[in-house]
Amino acid sequence: MKPYLLLPTRFRWIGLALLIPFAFLGIMSLYHDFEFSWLSVSTPNKGIFHSQQNLTDELALSGIIVGLLFMSFARTRFEDEFIHSLRLKAWQWAVVINYALLFVAIWAIYDEHFFFFMVYNMLTVLLIFLLRFHFLLYRHRSANN
């Protein structure tokens, strides 16, 4: 079974190099209303688009998502069918936990807190996958030695 839809191994580090600065930018933007003034744009006021928009948070979130996707889909150094089965198990785990958390949040968290939860929920499926996958890899590596 040939693993499909994977990026070369170096994308793990490229992803991490993207994630760290953009995550920092995202936190600054979300909690301290930090904005780059050069990212302010004016658009014609049509439909859902605001006439004044600052693109700092858009940039931060895009960077975080691309970084996490690169890390999630980077090939491990020895990607064979067994590692692939661990990968699938980790994805399944991540989706189930992600929606379990969302389900709880829908009933337990309201208003502004729910908004903050949803910001994180956009990323948790990838984060949980990465944690679970690397835990499974670690466990099999240590069981082996």
Next chain:
Amino acid sequence: MQNTIKVQRAIHNMTQAELAEKIGVSRQTINAMESNKYVPSTVLALKIARLFQVPVEDIFKLEESD
């Protein structure tokens, strides 16, 4: 599913790492198969059987629970 990979390895005097290299998988995969934590694909099972020059049923056997 049971397997006799460990026995076959001993007969051919082969380490997990050597077997792994010959069939193009990681050592973890051999270890997981030997400890019955992973059932290999048909392709991998056939590769192992070909390497040890025995029919695939000599290495992999169904259990009652399968």
